[in-house]
Amino acid sequence: MALAAPPERVVSINLCTDQLALALAAPGQLVSVTRMLQRDEGAMAEAARALPGNSARAEEIYLLAPDLVLAGSFTAPDTLRMLQRLGLTIEVFTPAETLSDIRANILRMGTLLGREAEAQAEVAAFDARLAAIPAPAGPAPLAALYAANGYSAGDATLPGQMVKAAGFALLAEEMGLPYGGVVPLETLATASPDLLIAARPGAPKSRAEEILAHPVVAALRDQVPTDTLHDSDWTCGTPSVLDTVERLAAIRETMK
Amino acid sequence: MSLTLANLSVTRQNGRETLRGVSLTVTPGEFIGLIGPNGAGKTTLLRATQGLLPATGTSSLAALTPTQRARAAAFLPQSREIAWDLTVETLVTLGRTPHAPSEADATAVTKAIAQMALTPHAQRRATRLSGGEQARALIARALAQETPLLLADEPIAGLDPAAQIATMQLFAQLAHEGRAVLASLHDLSLAARHCTRLVVLHEGRIAADGPPEQVLTPQLLSEVFHITGSFVFTDHGALFTPTGLT
Amino acid sequence: MTPTRLYTALGALTVALFLASLTTGPASLPIPEALSALVTQSDGPATMVMREIRLPRALLAALIGASLGLSGAAMQGYLRNPLAEPGLIGVSATAALGAVIAIQTGLAAAYAFALPAAALSGAAIATLALLALAGPRGTALTLILAGVAFSALAAALTSLVLNLSPSPYAAAEIVFWMMGSVADRSMTHVALAAPFILAGMALILPLGRGLDALTLGEDAAASMGTRLHRMRLALVLGVAASVGAGTAVAGAIGFVGLVVPHLLRPLTGHRPSTLLIASALGGAALLLAADTATRLVFPERDLKLGVVTALIGAPFFFHLVWRLRGRL
Numbered sequence: 014m015a016l017a018a019p020p021e022r023v024v025s026i027n028l029c030t031d032q033l034a035l036a037l038a039a040p041g042q043l044v045s046v047t048r049m050l051q052r053d054e055g056a057m058a059e060a061a062r063a064l065p066g067n068s069a070r071a072e073e074i075y076l077l078a079p080d081l082v083l084a085g086s087f088t089a090p091d092t093l094r095m096l097q098r099l100g101l102t103i104e105v106f107t108p109a110e111t112l113s114d115i116r117a118n119i120l121r122m123g124t125l126l127g128r129e130a131e132a133q134a135e136v137a138a139f140d141a142r143l144a145a146i147p148a149p150a151g152p153a154p155l156a157a158l159y160a161a162n163g164y165s166a167g168d169a170t171l172p173g174q175m176v177k178a179a180g181f182a183l184l185a186e187e188m189g190l191p192y193g194g195v196v197p198l199e200t201l202a203t204a205s206p207d208l209l210i211a212a213r214p215g216a217p218k219s220r221a222e223e224i225l226a227h228p229v230v231a232a233l234r235d236q237v238p239t240d241t242l243h244d245s246d247w248t249c250g251t252p253s254v255l256d257t258v259e260r261l262a263a264i265r266e267t268m269k
Numbered sequence: 270m271s272l273t274l275a276n277l278s279v280t281r282q283n284g285r286e287t288l289r290g291v292s293l294t295v296t297p298g299e300f301i302g303l304i305g306p307n308g309a310g311k312t313t314l315l316r317a318t319q320g321l322l323p324a325t326g327t328s329s330l331a332a333l334t335p336t337q338r339a340r341a342a343a344f345l346p347q348s349r350e351i352a353w354d355l356t357v358e359t360l361v362t363l364g365r366t367p368h369a370p371s372e373a374d375a376t377a378v379t380k381a382i383a384q385m386a387l388t389p390h391a392q393r394r395a396t397r398l399s400g401g402e403q404a405r406a407l408i409a410r411a412l413a414q415e416t417p418l419l420l421a422d423e424p425i426a427g428l429d430p431a432a433q434i435a436t437m438q439l440f441a442q443l444a445h446e447g448r449a450v451l452a453s454l455h456d457l458s459l460a461a462r463h464c465t466r467l468v469v470l471h472e473g474r475i476a477a478d479g480p481p482e483q484v485l486t487p488q489l490l491s492e493v494f495h496i497t498g499s500f501v502f503t504d505h506g507a508l509f510t511p512t513g514l515t
Numbered sequence: 516m517t518p519t520r521l522y523t524a525l526g527a528l529t530v531a532l533f534l535a536s537l538t539t540g541p542a543s544l545p546i547p548e549a550l551s552a553l554v555t556q557s558d559g560p561a562t563m564v565m566r567e568i569r570l571p572r573a574l575l576a577a578l579i580g581a582s583l584g585l586s587g588a589a590m591q592g593y594l595r596n597p598l599a600e601p602g603l604i605g606v607s608a609t610a611a612l613g614a615v616i617a618i619q620t621g622l623a624a625a626y627a628f629a630l631p632a633a634a635l636s637g638a639a640i641a642t643l644a645l646l647a648l649a650g651p652r653g654t655a656l657t658l659i660l661a662g663v664a665f666s667a668l669a670a671a672l673t674s675l676v677l678n679l680s681p682s683p684y685a686a687a688e689i690v691f692w693m694m695g696s697v698a699d700r701s702m703t704h705v706a707l708a709a710p711f712i713l714a715g716m717a718l719i720l721p722l723g724r725g726l727d728a729l730t731l732g733e734d735a736a737a738s739m740g741t742r743l744h745r746m747r748l749a750l751v752l753g754v755a756a757s758v759g760a761g762t763a764v765a766g767a768i769g770f771v772g773l774v775v776p777h778l779l780r781p782l783t784g785h786r787p788s789t790l791l792i793a794s795a796l797g798g799a800a801l802l803l804a805a806d807t808a809t810r811l812v813f814p815e816r817d818l819k820l821g822v823v824t825a826l827i828g829a830p831f832f833f834h835l836v837w838r839l840r841g842r843l
Contacts, residue, residue, distance in 0.1 A: 195817040198699045199542040202560045221684035228567045339740030350732035352595035353785040366728050367740040
């Protein structure tokens, strides 16, 4: 969908569109990003703090007089309807669930902002990094993603795709849970995974995270390599997910 | 054993005195009818006697430990509560609670059930009995406690005439055997007929205390009960009959 | 049925269900192998599964079921009201609130025993307030109304505390605390809860004679030597300790204290004292069975224990209300 002329006042009201847009926008084109991103850490957040922040409320967005609003599919529907009634142009992005979704989102953002060349360059760099990850020699070792409440992400989710891209087989996939689900401790214990990807519990501040301190998980931690996947590593499908993929692939390489 | 109350007084939380300086001695062999109009303090007296209410003054019963007291006096409250579907026999067995389990339990229970003419109903659920039968089962429970003193709050209310007379005769019999009974009553005729002594409560005080003929004077009946009545002398002895209102 | 025979039968049932619980789970272990892994030491996953996953789970189900059955029977005896039940009248919900506060403030992480202690305090406050509001002279209606108010308030405050917390799992947490579960608990949880549960039960069990006497009302019970104040104190502390500690590690599990005494009362000759021990055994059996059912009915789903007990319990509740409707 190409616009006649590139938009001049773009406002992003979603954490993920913030990052996609910041990477591609021409100087001055992006006029506001979310305060959520500004509170983050890292280079992206640093750049975000240079712009006015917004809290994704219809009134403040309208007053910014944008000619394009970038929203996520989880943005409150009432806010979107209100912005539509106010006559604003809105583009809604669905969070990436696969690595090719990431490519598609980058290319779509490039088109919307009139920055196709930059988008294609970013995708090319992304593909080059991905291709550089070595394929496993022999059968793929088994990785268990294990989160609060015993939740294990499946192969139809971005974290699952990332683990698979690093050359691992995925526990939830072996169990027939494409979208993930609760994996009982018993199943985890008997599956004997080769890699445990779970947060290391400090002092758990919630009952949900207590399971990560259960003796069964602790014993597994002692036996196999462990890695941690933070929500911020994958919540937004941006090329930075490859940082994690490369790290996991490096762990796999040491397993030989 | 005898019961001694000295200057027993009860003041409600609202400041109303419901019992004022009651002194009373109950000795073995006595069947005392505690009479008085509604609100005179009969229930308060029976409860305060056992220390179930905060009271000033002394009661020889309230001074005992709970277990000693339960072995000295059985109490039949006015409200006839039976919360669960116990059999009559189990209910009567509850009277043995204060006693260490022994072979005397079964004997006492069987005897008490027989005394209240409930033997045919022993295995029935107490809650399925008629009101009168329930009242008798509860009296049997107090009898099974086998205490020297029996305190009863309106034990014959709601009983049929035969059961009323039988109960009064039983209490008189217990007194005759050397126990003591203190029962609040509304039926002056039955009280005069069966009790060895009447204690009249009026506005929290003892208004009269003595043998029935000496207590139920025209003046007292008028002042306390607002009725007239007289003794009729028959072949069965002196019978008291209320005759009208004053 | 004599009490001894009833206790023996219920005890045997509990042992059988305990073994059934130990031999049920997603890891398909043959029964002999499962039981031998429990007693012999090896580094294999079987020993891990049996000792660290299934044993604490079965122990907690048995302990918590016993404490709920016993507490229900004791509260019903004291209030002379068959609707009195820790889950239904808000004691469990208030215990859950205490536990949630201990976890969210970090107190539980700093001092392990702060968790059961906070849940116990919550349960004690609710029990005391309920006895005051709907004491022995209160009707079934006052008890239920006070209980509804307590449950609603405790549930709302629990949700509030969790919503205010930075935890991304607030919704899952709320479900856990409202419905309860013994899945994936460890021996640490058993060690934390068991002393309180056992102490609470030890306080309640000797109350049988007094509860029998209370059948005839407070005055009659007092005249038969029952020390009502002491009994009330033992009851409050006992219920608070056992229900509080159980809730602290497994959330609020409802209806056990209602269903078990209701089913067993006719077998005990309706005698409150006999019902105490019977309900403790029956509660353990019911919760073991319900927890095993959560693993058999929907093995892939994390079915909450309280959902099963509510599905079993609610019809009994309706039945009781139907029978009591004249008195309510």
